Amino acid sequence: MPESQPQREPKMSELDEQIANRHKKLAALKDAGVEPYPHRFDHDLEPSGVQQRFAEQSAEELEQAALSLRVPGRVSALRSHGKTSFADLWDGRHKLQLLIRTGELDAASQQVFENLDLGDYLGATGRLMRTRTGELTLAVTHLVLLAKALRPMPEKWHGLADVEIRYRQRYLDLATNPESREVFEARSALVRGMRRFLDDHGFLEVETPMMQLIPGGAAAKPFRTHHNALDLELFLRIAPELYLKRLLVGGMHRVYEINRNFRNEGISTQHNPEFTMMELYWAYADYQDVMKLVEEMISHLAVTVRGSAQLSFRGETIDLTPPWPRLSIREGIARYAELGAAALDDPQALLAELRRRGAELPAIRDYGHLLMALFEAVVEPHLTQPTFVIDHPVEISPLAKQRKDDPRFTERFELYIGGMEMANAFSELNDPALQAQRFEEQMAQRAGGDEEAHSYDRDYVLALEHAMPPAGGMGVGIDRLTMLFCDRASIRDVILFPLMRPVAG
RNA sequence: GACCCGAUAGCUCAAUCGGCAGAGCAACUGACUUUUAAUCAGUGGGUUGUGGGUUCGAGUCCCACUCGGGUCACCA
Numbered sequence: 331m332p333e334s335q336p337q338r339e340p341k342m343s344e345l346d347e348q349i350a351n352r353h354k355k356l357a358a359l360k361d362a363g364v365e366p367y368p369h370r371f372d373h374d375l376e377p378s379g380v381q382q383r384f385a386e387q388s389a390e391e392l393e394q395a396a397l398s399l400r401v402p403g404r405v406s407a408l409r410s411h412g413k414t415s416f417a418d419l420w421d422g423r424h425k426l427q428l429l430i431r432t433g434e435l436d437a438a439s440q441q442v443f444e445n446l447d448l449g450d451y452l453g454a455t456g457r458l459m460r461t462r463t464g465e466l467t468l469a470v471t472h473l474v475l476l477a478k479a480l481r482p483m484p485e486k487w488h489g490l491a492d493v494e495i496r497y498r499q500r501y502l503d504l505a506t507n508p509e510s511r512e513v514f515e516a517r518s519a520l521v522r523g524m525r526r527f528l529d530d531h532g533f534l535e536v537e538t539p540m541m542q543l544i545p546g547g548a549a550a551k552p553f554r555t556h557h558n559a560l561d562l563e564l565f566l567r568i569a570p571e572l573y574l575k576r577l578l579v580g581g582m583h584r585v586y587e588i589n590r591n592f593r594n595e596g597i598s599t600q601h602n603p604e605f606t607m608m609e610l611y612w613a614y615a616d617y618q619d620v621m622k623l624v625e626e627m628i629s630h631l632a633v634t635v636r637g638s639a640q641l642s643f644r645g646e647t648i649d650l651t652p653p654w655p656r657l658s659i660r661e662g663i664a665r666y667a668e669l670g671a672a673a674l675d676d677p678q679a680l681l682a683e684l685r686r687r688g689a690e691l692p693a694i695r696d697y698g699h700l701l702m703a704l705f706e707a708v709v710e711p712h713l714t715q716p717t718f719v720i721d722h723p724v725e726i727s728p729l730a731k732q733r734k735d736d737p738r739f740t741e742r743f744e745l746y747i748g749g750m751e752m753a754n755a756f757s758e759l760n761d762p763a764l765q766a767q768r769f770e771e772q773m774a775q776r777a778g779g780d781e782e783a784h785s786y787d788r789d790y791v792l793a794l795e796h797a798m799p800p801a802g803g804m805g806v807g808i809d810r811l812t813m814l815f816c817d818r819a820s821i822r823d824v825i826l827f828p829l830m831r832p833v834a835g
Numbered sequence: 836g837a838c839c840c841g842a843u844a845g846c847u848c849a850a851u852c853g854g855c856a857g858a859g860c861a862a863c864u865g866a867c868u869u870u871u872a873a874u875c876a877g878u879g880g881g882u883u884g885u886g887g888g889u890u891c892g893a894g895u896c897c898c899a900c901u902c903g904g905g906u907c908a909c910c911a
Binding site for chain 2: 346407412429461493548601750753782805831
């Protein structure tokens, strides 16, 4: 009597039981001489390719053609009707239905079929046909196992919804949620389109150091690392800027780089510690030229990647048709804070206005920092449609040229779209003495409590002393641009493996 | 870093006022020769994130912790 057996096995959890079942099938296959993880599979098309190529073929045309195809894919559904079964092969984008008549399979194929589980990779050989409901179907003559899945896949209908698992085990997200895969395909198309656009405009793609002695080119806290052989403290770059501008000195007059930057700061829906930036430098141009270039580039990419210059983002329609409005820092504040012209020039009035609004006060309270703090508090929330915010204060723009008509401000722009800062650009400062002076001012700010003030890079000043041509330069956040293009609220939805805290234990 | 919200079967989700922890898919057994979220009959599967507490009784209330999401701060 089974219930009287004292050594009865303890009950297995559901997951353990499913895994055990799959291991049993794996063992059965091995016993039958089936290789469960073969090295390769000669195939004609994946399911998407079959669907694409034969979409227009009628049942009669397929019957006449009597095409034999070899198609690989992951088994995503299994419908058994006794002697006839249907399986779906999935390639992450489309499925191809298999028709399997168990009586008509050879012995090896029969073994594979009897030990099949959802999630297994399969290679099917058969004749392409349409069922009486019109479904494009491969009538299988031979089956090979390409890889055995030892754990169950997420449920087929709802897919994987748990955001934590989607980020930690992105492969499950990609394997089950087509809309997630589409985001990363769009991201790839975006980067490809950007490279093509820049190449077509005579820009040369280059690579500059990711490990730097002095982390320059931006205001941010760096990650530290160490080179053993040289016993050297190094920093992961926060920006490639100063190296790319050294290339301008070297006569590479149109360069760009698309790669990762690393900033040791908080994580949010718009921030990942490593993120992708496109930076370009363009000799003999200034920030006005760069504005025209970037509005042309982004609107062009929207049309080629998304099919329209009008994008839906967070429930609003964003129109990327150029030209985009230019809004100076002071104009913006005057418009949205309704401060008089006199107050705009008066640090005390700016401080009073910040206090009145209960806004965060900057660590450094000079004119430029106060003006920017007020801008961020009152203007930024309004910047849904593409807007070039221009003419930033010199105190926060140590790498930019000053305006000739008002040296308190620089020839700089930040591009805002959908409330996100998408790009940052300026007419590049190339006067070595002035640059040295700006670095000095940054060091003073650092001493004054701003941990993220720029570092003094003497080697960069040395390069400028050899003459850097006048140039416009720009950085564009690729992740955020992808968020805009794909209407995603979080940067984690456009980065394949966002940084996550490890699970305890 | 602060605050708010969340975590239930492999997956997607229920569970009324604190009163026997459930469904669908998936798994397992069986039926079925054109289904496609196949269908039908049956079976198994839970330390309700972790650790405490209150209570006759906790998925539910309280405290702490872990992880995640969101907002703010910082920043691109």
